[in-house]
Amino acid sequence: MYVCLCKGVTCSAIRSAVNEQGVASLRELSRNLGVATQCGKCAHSARQVLHEALGACSAGGCCGASADAAA
Numbered sequence: 001m002y003v004c005l006c007k008g009v010t011c012s013a014i015r016s017a018v019n020e021q022g023v024a025s026l027r028e029l030s031r032n033l034g035v036a037t038q039c040g041k042c043a044h045s046a047r048q049v050l051h052e053a054l055g056a057c058s059a060g061g062c063c064g065a066s067a068d069a070a071a
């Protein structure tokens with residue numbers, strides 16, 4: 001599922017950035033993928049996916065991220 005429509009960033013791309021590039025903040029996510037650098041409407045969702053990928057959020061989320069992250 002797309003999180004950032006302006007930059008075409010999906011939740012799986014965010015999870016990959018966390019797992020493969022060590023991204024740990026929205027600022028780093030913006031720098032690496034361009035998330036929330038245009039209209040900014042995706043910032044909240046991007047932060048949620050980021051926290052899920054970091055294991056800091058137990059809420060169900062984007063694209064079944066919780067199930068994917070466990071795999």
Ligand code: FES
Pocket residue numbers: 003004005006007035036037038039040041042043
């Ligand atoms: S939807 Fe991400 S910057 Fe617009």
